[in-house]
Amino acid sequence: MELTPFSSPDLFLLRRRAESDADIRRLAGDEEHDVRVLEGLVPEVDMTQLPTAVLAVQATRFQGGVAVGLTAALPSPIGEDLTSFTRRTFTLDAQDIQRLKQRIVQLGEAHGTPLPRPPSAFAAIVALAWTCFARCKPFAADDDLLLFFFADTRDRLDPPVDAGYVGVCLTGCMETLPVAELRSERALAAATLAVQDEINKMKDDPVAGWNFMNPTLWASINRMMNISGSPGFRAYEIADFGWGKPRRTENIRMNGDGQVAMMRASDGQGVQVSVSLLQAAQMDDFKSHFLIFLE
Secondary structure, eight states, X not given: OEEEEOOOSOTTEEEEEEEOOSOHHHHHHOSBOOHHHHHTTSOOOOTTSSSOOSEEEEEEEETTEEEEEEEESOOOOTTOOGGGSEEEEEEEOHHHHHHHHHHHHHHHHHTTOOOSSOOOHHHHHHHHHHHHHHXXXXXXXXXXXXXXXXXXXXXXXXXXXXXXXXXXXXXXXXXXXXXXXXXXXXXXXXHHHHHHHHHHHHHHOTTTTTTTTOGGGGTTGGGEEEEEEXXXXXXXXXXXXXXXXXXXXXXXXXXXXXXXXXXXXXXXXXXXXXXXXXXXXXXXXXXXXXXXXXX
């Protein structure tokens, strides 16, 4: 891949262009990510030299298409080879999501633990991913598995954040369930209840989770599933630069053994779910459980 940087007088924006002979139709359609090629479609930002650009944009021309990659100035995890992870993308259509919600409600009622309210798409999909995570990896039955996700608190602060604010206003949400519970018959209902409970805690005290970088919370990161994005994140609409919606939008820099990224699907109704795991065999097992729960 040839990389040619544009000259840019703006220290806050770095622009690059490149060309690739990769098959863009395969990149746009494959469930399994070609990580090395996808990594080359997003520009690097050198965080060792300051000042540095806070945003980098790279346009890569293919035979039959163009890829636009965006990078915010955040450092990559130290010592991690991002191409060593296995990543796959699944798309749940509106019918899949409705069927999953109904299954969760029925499981809760059948086991005497009815949900206090119907599950949202976020809670249902997170519960599904957390349950599959518990079953695809060789955790001990008496282990506890952690779930971490962010919540937007702009509308929940007192006073609320001004509508003109363009920064980030997030709090961290952490929940724990035993492996045995996530492998039980009521796993989906139990996981959904845990997610709903954590969201309720966040609503009661939006700033309680702001100390999410506390090292004690991350001591068990090998037993943590990390969620980013949400079903409400309309990435396909945001990425319409006047050429129509892109064929595919992905979070390329997924860097965790147990990271899940969600966004609204390209049809505007479903949800796109991308999963990152370290071992391909565990990803195959994750997929198997994922599809069974959607039947």
